[in-house]
Amino acid sequence: MEAVDEAPGAALDEAPGAALEVEGVTVSFGGLLALDEVNLDVDARSVTGLIGPNGAGKTTLFNAICGLQSMRRGSVTLDGKNLSRSAPHVRARRGLARTFQRLEVFGSLSVRDNVRVAAELHNRFSDVTGEADATVEPILERVGIADIADEYVDSLPTGIARLVELARALATEPKVLLLDEPSSGLDPSETSEMGNLLTEISSEGLAVLLVEHDVGLVMSTCQRVYVLEFGRIIACGTSEEIRGNEQVQAAYLGAGRGD
Amino acid sequence: MNVHDFVEFTVFGLTAGGIFFVSASGLVVTYATTGVFNFAHGAIGMMAAFLYWQLTVESGWPALLVVVLIVVVIAPLFGLLIERLLIRGLYGASLATTLVVTVGLLVGLIGIAGEIWEPQRRVVSPFFKDGGFELFGIGFFQGGGSDLFGVPVTWHRAITFFIAVAVAVGLRILLYNTRIGTTMRATVDDRDLVALNGARPAWAGAAAWALGASLAALAGILLASAFSSLDIIVITLLVVDAYAAAVVGRLRSLPMTFLGAMILGLLVNYTVGYLPFAFADDRLPRYLQALPSAIPAIMLFVVLLLLPQARLRGSRLISASKVKVASLRSSLLGGVLLVAAALLVVQFASTDNLFELGKGLGLALVVLSLLPLTGYAGQVSLGQLAFAGVGAWAMVEFGDTSPWLGLLMAVAITAAVGAIVSLPALRLDGLYLALMTLAFAVFMEVLIFRLESILGPDSNLVPRLDLPGLNMDSQGTYFVFMAVVYALLAIGILAMRRAAFGRRLIAMRDSPAACATLGMSTNRTKLLVFTMSAAIAGLGGAVYWGFQGTVTAVEFTMVASLVVLLLAVIGGVSTASGALLGGLFFAIVTIISQEIPELDWLPAIAPAVVGISLARNPDGAVAEIAARLRDQFLGRRTKADGDGEHDPLTDLDATLPLGADLTPVQIEALDRELAIEEVSVGSR
Numbered sequence: 001m002e003a004v005d006e007a008p009g010a011a012l013d014e015a016p017g018a019a020l021e022v023e024g025v026t027v028s029f030g031g032l033l034a035l036d037e038v039n040l041d042v043d044a045r046s047v048t049g050l051i052g053p054n055g056a057g058k059t060t061l062f063n064a065i066c067g068l069q070s071m072r073r074g075s076v077t078l079d080g081k082n083l084s085r086s087a088p089h090v091r092a093r094r095g096l097a098r099t100f101q102r103l104e105v106f107g108s109l110s111v112r113d114n115v116r117v118a119a120e121l122h123n124r125f126s127d128v129t130g131e132a133d134a135t136v137e138p139i140l141e142r143v144g145i146a147d148i149a150d151e152y153v154d155s156l157p158t159g160i161a162r163l164v165e166l167a168r169a170l171a172t173e174p175k176v177l178l179l180d181e182p183s184s185g186l187d188p189s190e191t192s193e194m195g196n197l198l199t200e201i202s203s204e205g206l207a208v209l210l211v212e213h214d215v216g217l218v219m220s221t222c223q224r225v226y227v228l229e230f231g232r233i234i235a236c237g238t239s240e241e242i243r244g245n246e247q248v249q250a251a252y253l254g255a256g257r258g259d
Numbered sequence: 260m261n262v263h264d265f266v267e268f269t270v271f272g273l274t275a276g277g278i279f280f281v282s283a284s285g286l287v288v289t290y291a292t293t294g295v296f297n298f299a300h301g302a303i304g305m306m307a308a309f310l311y312w313q314l315t316v317e318s319g320w321p322a323l324l325v326v327v328l329i330v331v332v333i334a335p336l337f338g339l340l341i342e343r344l345l346i347r348g349l350y351g352a353s354l355a356t357t358l359v360v361t362v363g364l365l366v367g368l369i370g371i372a373g374e375i376w377e378p379q380r381r382v383v384s385p386f387f388k389d390g391g392f393e394l395f396g397i398g399f400f401q402g403g404g405s406d407l408f409g410v411p412v413t414w415h416r417a418i419t420f421f422i423a424v425a426v427a428v429g430l431r432i433l434l435y436n437t438r439i440g441t442t443m444r445a446t447v448d449d450r451d452l453v454a455l456n457g458a459r460p461a462w463a464g465a466a467a468w469a470l471g472a473s474l475a476a477l478a479g480i481l482l483a484s485a486f487s488s489l490d491i492i493v494i495t496l497l498v499v500d501a502y503a504a505a506v507v508g509r510l511r512s513l514p515m516t517f518l519g520a521m522i523l524g525l526l527v528n529y530t531v532g533y534l535p536f537a538f539a540d541d542r543l544p545r546y547l548q549a550l551p552s553a554i555p556a557i558m559l560f561v562v563l564l565l566l567p568q569a570r571l572r573g574s575r576l577i578s579a580s581k582v583k584v585a586s587l588r589s590s591l592l593g594g595v596l597l598v599a600a601a602l603l604v605v606q607f608a609s610t611d612n613l614f615e616l617g618k619g620l621g622l623a624l625v626v627l628s629l630l631p632l633t634g635y636a637g638q639v640s641l642g643q644l645a646f647a648g649v650g651a652w653a654m655v656e657f658g659d660t661s662p663w664l665g666l667l668m669a670v671a672i673t674a675a676v677g678a679i680v681s682l683p684a685l686r687l688d689g690l691y692l693a694l695m696t697l698a699f700a701v702f703m704e705v706l707i708f709r710l711e712s713i714l715g716p717d718s719n720l721v722p723r724l725d726l727p728g729l730n731m732d733s734q735g736t737y738f739v740f741m742a743v744v745y746a747l748l749a750i751g752i753l754a755m756r757r758a759a760f761g762r763r764l765i766a767m768r769d770s771p772a773a774c775a776t777l778g779m780s781t782n783r784t785k786l787l788v789f790t791m792s793a794a795i796a797g798l799g800g801a802v803y804w805g806f807q808g809t810v811t812a813v814e815f816t817m818v819a820s821l822v823v824l825l826l827a828v829i830g831g832v833s834t835a836s837g838a839l840l841g842g843l844f845f846a847i848v849t850i851i852s853q854e855i856p857e858l859d860w861l862p863a864i865a866p867a868v869v870g871i872s873l874a875r876n877p878d879g880a881v882a883e884i885a886a887r888l889r890d891q892f893l894g895r896r897t898k899a900d901g902d903g904e905h906d907p908l909t910d911l912d913a914t915l916p917l918g919a920d921l922t923p924v925q926i927e928a929l930d931r932e933l934a935i936e937e938v939s940v941g942s943r
């Protein structure tokens with residue numbers, strides 16, 4: 001249970017290790033230790049959950065993984081390649097993609113252009129419009145935003161803008177996808193659609209790391225769940241194991257989300 | 260070369276360093292507290308110096324009284340006024356917007372000062388001008404006063420240095436040992452958090468601007484007596500010196516700023532002192548005589564190279580521009596209309612007016628270079644006219660052989676220079692790029708353009724392009740030719756905007772962090788767009804000064820470069836027609852000032868005033884007017900749909916994490932959610 005040091009359950013996969021391996025990641029802001037020796041594996045073909053109370057360090061971990069936040073110690077390995085010293089855009093080109101909790105959409109571009117920018121960056125073709133559309137349109141359909149493809153993202157409600165970020169991330173055809181609270185701002189039916197989508201894309205081979213406050217979504221989609229509190233991983237296990245874990249319940253009650 | 264000289268240069272250097280620090284500390288305090296970099300800092304110092312001259316020399320008031328009046332009363336009030344009227348609305352706004360406001364203020368203050376204090380010789384005497392004491396001779400080191408150290412240290416120098424130390428100590432105490440100081444330090448990183456904790460960022464911001472203006476004024480007054488005659492521009496350039504010092508402390512750290520100021524002061528004075536010795540018979544070559552005044556710019560370049568990569572910024576909440584991108588059809592149509600209009604103008608305008616309109620059109624070509632850079636990529640350059648100057652020079656230099664070669668070289672050389680200038684700033688926040696380009700403009704103005712081998716003191720003939728079958732020597736023909744060049748450039752830039760690279764620029768402006776996580780090298784993208792923008796400015800310069808026929812070094816001042824940015828904002832920095840409108844605005848203002856002598860101040864002040872007032876509208880005058888017309892005729896607001904669904908709290912949820920810039924509506928929602936009002940009422 002407290003199986004931080006448990007052997008990664010990747011034995012079933014043909015790949016030797018997990019798609020994303022995070023080892024000993026430590027980040028501090030001035031005196032505050034935001035992440036303390038965090039270890040975590042994300043396997044291909046699965047959705048891994050990362051939960052924890054507000055301020056636990058989930059977003060900071062995402063930032064450290066994708067290179068936006070420098071770490072004091074630790075390593076980030078993607079598909080066996082150590083990327084700890086790489087710039088964010090290099091990590092992205094190696095197959096890492098993410099969405100942001102605090103929206104980072106391209107507000108003055110249309111939904112389609114948001115996704116197209118990502119596709120163009122990925123394929124490195126300068127401007128073969130047809131080719132871009134061939135990648136972009138199916139993704140818009142899949143995420144369910146094809147009908148608003150021509151709207152400026154700035155004018156969309158938050159929940160929908162999150163879908164744009166998801167579509168944009170998918171357009172880079174990543175191996176590992178980090179999602180930071182993708183369901184906030186979505187209504188229950190949209191949330192369950194989101195769950196289905198995540199299950200579907202992970203079954204196609206993607207490794208998904210999901211930060212969520214919606215416990216239902218985590219329980220229904222994640223094969224494995226890590227629990228972060230005050231910058232430490234305090235538990236790791238299957239959804240059921242985590243649900244029954246007293247330490248986890250205490251952490252949540254103690255830091256109460258207040259809603 | 261002896262010890263006496265060394266001590267002398269060192270004393271001078273430390274004094275200068277003291278003034279740099281007083282000035283730089285003001286810059287740091289305002290920037291660190293409000294996140295708005297005050298480009299008008301030096302101009303405030305300049306106004307104070309002139310006012311000091313006015314009151315002491317002209318009105319004969321006692322110096323001490325005037326110093327206190329200006330530094331303690333007038334300058335802080337002026338700072339408060341600026342903060343209240345111009346700055347407060349800018350918190351969380353885009354870099355381009357905040358830059359335009361303080362740059363506009365800078366240009367406006369220079370214009371106003373020029374109106375009030377017409378050029379004449381103005382001398383300010385140092386404090387205690389008859390008194391002096393020997394360093395190490397009296398009191399300091401008993402018996403150490405050999406003639407080796409017999410450097411006269413005037414009271415003025417001593418006082419200057421001690422004031423600098425006192426300011427350093429005072430600021431340290433203020434920022435670390437008082438409540439308001441703590442708030443001021445905390446404000447810029449986490450405005451929203453400070454707000455949550457019940458402190459008042461608005462209050463802290465106002466205090467910081469009052470303090471900053473006061474320090475600027477103090478620096479200006481201290482500096483005033485160093486010159487044989489007060490000069491508006493020279494004192495204003497103090498800001499460049501100051502930020503070279505402040506950048507050593509990353510615009511945050513006061514101790515590092517102190518260090519930077521002292522290094523800068525010593526560097527400048529050692530250069531002044533020792534440079535002549537480096538040459539036989541003290542014959543300092545002409546081209547190096549201005550080197551000391553270029554040292555701050557050079558130092559800035561070096562320091563920027565040494566600074567580590569900055570964290571990538573996320574998006575800002577202030578909404579981005581939503582100008583529709585012109586389609587190929589409409590940009591072609593626009594081009595045809597422009598050329599047709601040019602043909603008409605040539606038919607009807609008087610020779611004089613045609614000349615002014617042509618200069619406006621030429622200027623518009625330079626302004627257009629900001630469309631990809633500022634309009635699309637959100638980066639700001641304050642040195643576009645300097646690039647244009649490089650282009651004009653290339654035309655002079657290589658155009659003799661063939662004007663086409665000249666044009667080619669104008670584009671190639673400015674592109675290369677642009678790449679070099681932007682290089683040290685690419686890894687850093689956009690503000691540093693702006694600083695670098697301003698330093699570049701100053702460097703070119705004081706050191707390069709004046710060189711005998713570049714433009715020299717006299718005017719140079721600029722060749723015009725030749726086209727078969729056209730008489731390009733005719734003003735009218737060349738005018739239409741410039742319109743064609745503008746149309747082609749605009750069509751080209753718009754095509755670029757609709758292509759992948761253009762989308763990438765917009766994306767980078769909206770969220771550099773997201774771009775990086777999608778695989779974009781933002782450094783490379785910035786380098787490309789900056790190089791492209793410099794090249795366009797160079798091309799514009801080559802064509803513009805061809806119209807004028809001659810070019811002189813004095814045309815490429817830093818202030819003129821700043822005006823280019825203001826004109827871009829006035830016309831609309833994100834549209835292809837905006838640059839044209841900006842250029843024409845300047846031409847028309849000039850024509851009016853020529854027709855009506857009472858309005859001769861207009862060209863110096865109007866761009867600043869209009870620029871500042873339009874700064875908050877990213878789309879500029881064209882969009883503003885178009886929107887008004889649409890409202891008028893269609894009877895509805897243009898930007899209504901979609902907005903109604905926004906729930907401030909849902910938005911808040913997405914934006915709560917640290918560093919988010921909250922809008923007032925969101926802060927209110929947040930307050931309600933967290934019942935802040937009740938808490939603070941209860942605790943009082």
Ligand SMILES: Nc1ncnc2c1ncn2[C@@H]1O[C@H](COP(=O)(O)OP(=O)(O)OP(=O)(O)O)[C@@H](O)[C@H]1O
Pocket residue numbers: 029032034052053054055056057058059060061101916917918
């Ligand atoms: N840039 C920063 N500077 C200083 N402290 C920070 C910074 N970013 C995050 N922190 C702190 O680090 C800790 C972790 O924050 P983080 O945003 O990673 O938490 P989180 O788990 O994502 O929380 P939430 O559920 O609210 O999104 C918090 O205490 C936060 O205050």
Ligand SMILES: [Mg+2]
Pocket residue numbers: 058059060101180916
């Ligand atoms: Mg978070």
